[in-house]
Amino acid sequence: MIGVETDIVARLHQEGIFGPETSEMRLYERRLTRFFEREYVRYKDSTSVPRDYGVATDEGPVMEETEALMEQHYDEQQDFFSGFLDTQYRAYSMAYYGESPEDVRNSTATLEQAQEAKFALIAERAGIRGDEKVFNIGCGFGSLETYLLKQYPELEIVSITPSKVQLAHIRGRMQDPSDPLCSDRLTLIEGAFDQLDVNALGGRQYNLVISVAVFEQVINMRAVLEKIASLLLPGGRTFHHFITSQAAIPQFLNPDKTRIGLYFPGGRVWPHAEFAGYTDHFDTCETWFVNGLNYWRTLDEWHRRYWHSLPALYQTTFDHEQIAHWNNYFSLCKAMFAPMDGHFYGNSHYLFKLKG
Ligand SMILES: C[S@@+](CC[C@H](N)C(=O)[O-])C[C@H]1O[C@@H](n2cnc3c(N)ncnc32)[C@H](O)[C@@H]1O
Structure with a gap:
């Protein structure tokens, strides 16, 4: 296997594709990081809001380009995702290594432990007691479900994703009696949150509506919160985790203006x-605001695991173009989280309580 691996890596180098531990890739990432750092410094003290750049967050559809997003990203083959995500939760979102840049750098946690720490932090911040009925928007491979169903024996969860690959993965696990997802406390809905009406989402019956790493896709914030409000029982709460910057960066408000749109249409x-x-x-x-170095470190670990999973992918379906496409994705994302010690670009957490 080692011989095959060396041979494949040599072939990839010939194509100009370099792994995360090579000097070529490190140099490329340093340059990209400097580019983003210059952009962030330009906007860091700006008080402009999206509307000042002509972008409204209370108009139009709740989300857009979901089909393209599934096709270009989330419905990539399962082996690709299994090759780099943590083995315990298959979480496709930032892992949590600590609060400050020093905590993140000095953490000895594995990716698996840091993913668990992320879910523990979310559960604490969302105030989960354990007897709630939860609705999870954009459930990925069932990462939050795995954590909550194991942690809270009375909690019920209803989860939605439009991704065929994710649905197949979760449905498979729901048939395996040894898997935490094999539970009558989990209900899976196929579809897009923004497209299904409130009845199809179960109606007003939830104590908590949550999302992890999904609302980067939301365009109309007013409308999404209105829909969430219609799902919540009196006293209900909603918690959201998504990537943000401290100040608005105009080109990041339009997916067509950066390479973000290439990987995340909409x-x-x-x-x-x-x-x-x-x-x-x-x-x-x-x-x-969760320091961005947490995501930098997560992506760095994903990138390494991706690179080591390549021989298997290369021998089956991935061609050079696909390998380069996803290799560049990890580098691009890392370079976006690295500047300014993670203080400007990271993740936000929001906890809201239904009025009245
Ligand atoms: C980055 S993944 C995060 C997955 C999961 N929350 C986690 O932390 O592991 C984004 C998720 O949002 C889902 N998603 C994207 N657009 C959606 C939509 N319109 N409605 C529901 N889910 C959506 C994707 O299919 C995917 O499951």
């Missing part, structure tokens, strides 16, 4: 303050 990066501005149905309990 995706945007909103400034931290934007989402909490929509208080029609909710009171904001608290918001947090």
